[in-house]
Each structure stands twice: as structure tokens, then as C-alpha cells.
Amino acid sequence: MTFDLVSSVSFMRNFALKTKKTILTDEGLIIKNEQKDFEQNADGSILTICSPAPSSEHRHVPEFISFKKILWVQKIDDEVLEISYVVSKNHKLIPATLLTIIENPPIANLDALVDRLMKKSYENSSPAKNMLIIINPHGGQGKALRLFNDRCRAILDAAHVNYEVMETSYHRHAVDIGKNLDINKYEIITCASGDGIPHEFINGLYMREDRDECFNKLIITQLPCGSGNAMSISCHGSLEPSIATLSTLKNKVVKTDLMAVTQGIGSEEVTKLSFVSQAYGIIADCDVGTDWLRFIGPSRFELGVTLKVLFRSKYPCDIAIKYAAKAKHDLNEYYSDHVNKNNLNNQSQKDETITKENFKIKFPKLDDAVPSDWEIYDHESSKNLGVFYVGKMPYVSKDTNFFPAALPNDGTMDLVVMDSRTNILSTACALLSVEKGTHVLRKEVQHSKILAYRLVPKAAKSYISIDGESFPFEPFQVEIFPGTLKTIMNDGSYIPTGFSATVK
Numbered sequence: 001m002t003f004d005l006v007s008s009v010s011f012m013r014n015f016a017l018k019t020k021k022t023i024l025t026d027e028g029l030i031i032k033n034e035q036k037d038f039e040q041n042a043d044g045s046i047l048t049i050c051s052p053a054p055s056s057e058h059r060h061v062p063e064f065i066s067f068k069k070i071l072w073v074q075k076i077d078d079e080v081l082e083i084s085y086v087v088s089k090n091h092k093l094i095p096a097t098l099l100t101i102i103e104n105p106p107i108a109n110l111d112a113l114v115d116r117l118m119k120k121s122y123e124n125s126s127p128a129k130n131m132l133i134i135i136n137p138h139g140g141q142g143k144a145l146r147l148f149n150d151r152c153r154a155i156l157d158a159a160h161v162n163y164e165v166m167e168t169s170y171h172r173h174a175v176d177i178g179k180n181l182d183i184n185k186y187e188i189i190t191c192a193s194g195d196g197i198p199h200e201f202i203n204g205l206y207m208r209e210d211r212d213e214c215f216n217k218l219i220i221t222q223l224p225c226g227s228g229n230a231m232s233i234s235c236h237g238s239l240e241p242s243i244a245t246l247s248t249l250k251n252k253v254v255k256t257d258l259m260a261v262t263q264g265i266g267s268e269e270v271t272k273l274s275f276v277s278q279a280y281g282i283i284a285d286c287d288v289g290t291d292w293l294r295f296i297g298p299s300r301f302e303l304g305v306t307l308k309v310l311f312r313s314k315y316p317c318d319i320a321i322k323y324a325a326k327a328k329h330d331l332n333e334y335y336s337d338h339v340n341k342n343n344l345n346n347q348s349q350k351d352e353t354i355t356k357e358n359f360k361i362k363f364p365k366l367d368d369a370v371p372s373d374w375e376i377y378d379h380e381s382s383k384n385l386g387v388f389y390v391g392k393m394p395y396v397s398k399d400t401n402f403f404p405a406a407l408p409n410d411g412t413m414d415l416v417v418m419d420s421r422t423n424i425l426s427t428a429c430a431l432l433s434v435e436k437g438t439h440v441l442r443k444e445v446q447h448s449k450i451l452a453y454r455l456v457p458k459a460a461k462s463y464i465s466i467d468g469e470s471f472p473f474e475p476f477q478v479e480i481f482p483g484t485l486k487t488i489m490n491d492g493s494y495i496p497t498g499f500s501a502t503v504k
């Protein structure tokens with residue numbers, strides 16, 4: 001018997017393109033499973049027996065496709081719709097396509113039905129956006145480009161996103177991209193990188209005269225393709241680029257606070273923006289101070305912290321702080337008040353325009369005395385400082401829920417301080433509980449909400465790390481630029497950190 005490939009493929013194509021009957025519900029489409037068949041991929045190809053055996057999830061149309069997973073709906077003829085959606089495969093999302101006739105259309109007109117299905121699929125955002133993807137090809141130890149091409153591109157294509165890709169070709173290139181970008185061309189800037197590229201891009205925008213318009217217009221988000229991806233873990237709740245891509249398309253835009261970090265005096269004064277954290281002491285030393293140990297991978301950080309704690313490394317400095325809630329019980333009260341208030345205020349916050357006023361430095365310069373309502377940190381403690389870490393996003397890296405009480409736009413930063421004189425066992429217990437975020441509950445850990453601070457390093461030579469980047473080892477002062485960064489967050493807030501459960 002001869003095997004007729006052409007007629008077999010043609011048979012398969014007809015078989016594959018057979019439409020499925022579906023039933024529309026409030027949550028999505030129930031697929032009527034009359035018989036098992038094959039489906040069409042997002043690129044238009046058909047899965048056939050000639051292809052390598054597809055996985056069972058991919059081969060079969062699911063029983064239900066929720067609106068959350070639908071990327072695009074279009075009319076094929078007077079009866080049939082084509083639905084593009086994502087399916088999960090090995091903890092990743094991949095696009096797939098289905099032809100369908102909806103058995104219970106709420107409206108007879110198919111164009112109106114398409115419109116309604118698209119609105120349901122994009123309840124919190126708008127479809128087919130104009131997007132700039134900035135890829136650091138060196139990010140994630142050189143994996144960023146491949147991750148973007150393999151995990152994100154097909155989803156963006158299936159969702160009809162109009163995107164342009166720009167690869168960074170030198171260190172700090174993203175600063176120049178931000179400085180020179182035609183902001184009218186894009187709605188979303190997506191950094192397929194670590195936290196370094198959004199940090200640079202945001203700072204490029206900040207250097208412009210029209211910074212208020214830039215931050216008003218552009219939404220900035222991250223596809224986790226680097227080694228430090230705090231923005232994606234905290235906002236999309238995932239380190240998987242395909243999941244972050246879906247989140248970028250579907251989730252709510254939230255305005256979050258930026259932190260303004262000033263160094264230098266007089267003509268040397270420079271203010272830069274920070275969106276994740278500032279560190280001095282053990283964390284900075286092990287983050288940017290162990291760059292030479294990069295070859296041993298992410299464990300360089302853990303190794304560094306262990307050694308510094310064992311040797312009771314201390315990082316003297318002078319600190320002055322303007323507190324919003326200093327003690328743990330004040331912070332808990334502040335947190336629950338704010339979470340309740342924020343639920344009511346989300347809509348009004350969304351509509352507020354970012355103006356030049358939002359970017360105004362409010363506090364005295366570094367060579368001026370600190371205001372009288374700032375508190376000078378106890379000298380004995382600041383002489384023996386171990387960890388000084390200030391953050392705006394809860395997860396600073398995978399499994400590191402360092403700032404579990406961080407809130408996107410409460411106008412404060414979260415401060416965590418540890419004293420090098422704390423006994424080693426307590427320090428080790430505190431650091432071991434960072435994954436769950438319960439370190440902040442321990443009595444030997446200071447955890448406060450702050451509005452501004454000044455830190456003058458007194459150590460002979462060490463590091464200052466801002467968003468994971470090394471900054472000049474000199475005094476710095478930080479305050480908040482409230483609600484200045486538009487980004488995308490799951491359910492309109494940071495992912496749950498477990499902190500609310502600890503607040504009585």
C-alpha cells in the first residue's frame with residue numbers, strides 16, 4: 001500500500017479546521033467535545049501526524065477557555081469565529097487557535113459578538129497595543145534574546161500586538177533610549193531583561209525636559225529575562241516570561257511610587273530614580289561587591305551573606321530618617337489602614353495626571369542640616385550596622401520576600417535594618433525566614449515605613465547598591481516621587497506576600 005502524503009495532509013487540514021461548537025458563559029467558552037480532533041497553531045500551521053508528536057495538552061482543544069486566556073477573536077465567515085488563546089504546557093504558556101461556532105450567541109450580529117468577546121477578554125486593559133520591547137542580549141547570562149523569542153514572541157503575535165524590538169548594544173544604552181524616544185509611538189515599554197534595563201530606561205526619561213509627559217504616557221513593565229527580576233516577580237507574580245507576557249497584555253495599569261536618590265552637592269548634585277531598592281552594608285556588599293564571583297552563579301549572594309554574618313561584618317554610617325511608622329505595631333496599623341483606603345481609592349488614583357510637581361525634590365540638600373522632624377539614628381547602632389535595606393517592591397529576587405509590607409503607591413518606602421552585634425543564630429534565623437517574609441516580625445529586625453532618609457557612609461570602602469546597580473560610595477539622600485511610574489500589576493496590586501495575615 002502506498003502512502004499518499006498530499007491527500008493525507010489535505011484530509012488532516014479539513015479535519016483540523018473542523019469547527020468546534022462552543023457555549024458562551026460569563027467566564028469564557030465551554031467547548032462541546034463531540035469528537036477529538038486536531039487544532040491549528042497560532043502561526044496558521046496545522047498539527048499533523050507528520051509533525052513530531054505534540055504533547056497531549058497541545059493536541060487537544062481544552063474543555064474550557066477562560067476569557068483570561070483569550071488573546072484575540074476574529075470573524076472567519078458569517079458563522080465561524082477564530083479564537084486565539086494560551087494553553088499551559090510544562091509551566092509555560094503557548095498560543096493555540098480554535099475555529100468555533102457559538103451555540104448561544106447573546107447577539108445575532110457577529111461583528112458585535114466579536115467586539116463583546118474582545119471586551120470580555122481585555123476587561124482590565126486594551127488589546128493590540130503599540131509596544132517597544134527593549135532586550136538586553138547579555139541579560140540573564142546571555143539568555144534574554146532566546147527567552148524572548150521562545151516564550152514571548154508567539155503570544156504577542158497571536159494577540160496582534162504592534163511591537164518593535166530594540167536590542168541594547170552597550171552598557172547604559174537603555175538610558176539613551178529613554179532620553180531620545182519618540183513617546184508618541186508607544187503605549188508600553190517592555191524590558192525583556194533584568195532590573196537593570198527598566199532602571200536605566202526610567203532614568204533616561206527622567207533626564208528629559210518633558211519627563212512629566214513621558215511618565216504620563218508610557219507604561220513600563222518587565223518580561224523576566226535577566227538574573228534579577230524584582231519587577232516581574234512583584235508585579236506579574238512570575239519569573240516565567242510567557243506568564244509575564246500574558247500579564248502585560250491583560251492586567252491593570254497601576255501607578256507606583258518612584259524613589260529619588262540624590263548624591264553630590266552644588267554643581268555635582270545628581271538625582272537618579274530607583275524603583276526597587278537601595279542597600280548599604282551586607283546586602284550591597286554581597287550584591288554589587290561580589291561581581292567578581294559572578295562565575296559561580298546566583299549562589300554568590302548567599303555565600304557572601306553567610307560569610308559576612310559569620311565574620312560579623314559591620315558598616316558604620318550616620319543615618320537620619322523621616323518616619324511614617326517606626327515601630328512594628330505602628331507599621332501594622334499603617335498597613336491595614338492603607339490597604340483599606342487604597343481599595344477605595346484605586347479609581348481616583350488612576351485618573352490623576354502626573355505633573356512636574358510630582359518630580360519636585362521636597363527636602364533640604366545633602367549639605368544642609370536635616371529637618372527637625374527627621375530622627376537621627378542611634379549612633380551606637382549605626383556604628384555597628386549590618387544590613388540597611390530600603391525597598392519599594394516586595395520581592396527583590398526569587399524567594400526573597402524582603403519587603404512583605406511594601407505597597408505600590410502609599411508614598412513611603414519600607415526600611416529593614418539589622419545590627420551586626422545581633423547573635424549569629426538570631427541573624428541566621430532572620431535571614432532564613434526572608435523567603436516567607438517573616439523576618440520583619442523578629443524583634444532583632446527593625447522594620448519601618450519611612451518617607452525620606454539620608455545615609456552618610458563611614459566605612460573605609462564598601463558599596464552602595466541602587467536597584468542592584470553600583471552607585472558612588474558617598475552620602476545619599478532619598479525621598480519619594482509619589483505615583484510617578486505606570487506599570488502593570490496582577491489584580492492591580494503587588495502579588496500577595498502573606499504580610500496581611502500577620503497584621504492583627
Ligand SMILES: Nc1ncnc2c1ncn2[C@@H]1O[C@H](COP(=O)(O)OP(=O)(O)OP(=O)(O)O)[C@@H](O)[C@H]1O
Pocket residue numbers: 136137138139140141168169170171172173174192193194195196197200225226227228229468
Ligand atoms: N550590549 C550590552 N553590552 C554590555 N552591557 C550591556 C549591554 N546591554 C545592556 N548592558 C548592561 O547590562 C547590565 C545588566 O542588565 P540587566 O539587568 O538587564 O541584566 P541581568 O541579567 O539582570 O544582569 P545583572 O546580573 O548584571 O544584573 C546593565 O548595566 C546594562 O547597562
